[in-house]
Amino acid sequence: MAARIDLTLDCADAQLLAAFWRTALGYVDEPPPAPFATRAEWLAQFDLPEGDSEDDGAWLCDPDGIGPRLSILRVPEPKTVKNRLHIDVRVPGHGGPDERWARIRAESERLVRAGGSVLTEFDGHHVTMADPEGNEFCVAAAAP
Structure with missing residues (x-):
């Protein structure tokens, strides 16, 4: 059986890029993992650094379950070079x-x-x- 992949995209504004990639790919927001009802509940289990929030990440998925999941995460450093993977x-x-x-x-x-x-x-x-x-x-x- 082949391995499945997820793609993770670092960014400055996770919500801005999530809106773009939802439109580009026809993806939807991925539900939080069971047994959590919301992403906020899921994130509360982690010891997030002060100032981090639910808006610092977005998780998108193919509504048909075929394409890879896309995680979009805010990072402090800016993009500096061309992507090696696109x-x-x-x-x-x-x-x-x-x-x-x-x-x-x-x-x-x-x-x-x-x-x-x-x-x-x-x-x-x-x-x-x-x-x-x-x-x-x-x-x-x-x-x-």
């Missing part, structure tokens, strides 16, 4: 190259409206983007 947002659908490229462009435009920015377009293939805190990701067509 997310590829795959746009579904079929058709020829022009149709796939039109879907990629439409998705990148949607994500710009959600707070992302276009870094580079590789015409006909993919768009490299950044989320609101500058974390790079790509928008490309799903595998046929």
Whole structure:
């Protein structure tokens, strides 16, 4: 059996990035682990440093249970270099190259409206983007 993975994204504003990635991926807030009714209850079991709060983290999941969980955690240090690992947002659908490229462009435009920015377009293939805190990701067509 293959291992499952979670992705963790460090950030300055967990709620800002959670809103962006919910929109980008169609993810939802992950419920707190059993037996806790809320994230605040779950976090209360940890000895969090003074000044840390529930808003310093967000946990997102694929509502269909297929994609990896995404943990978004506030850290004190800023992003300083290009990501060594990034997310590829795959746009579904079929058709020829022009149709796939039109879907990629439409998705990148949607994500710009959600707070992302276009870094580079590789015409006909993919768009490299950044989320609101500058974390790079790509928008490309799903595998046929």
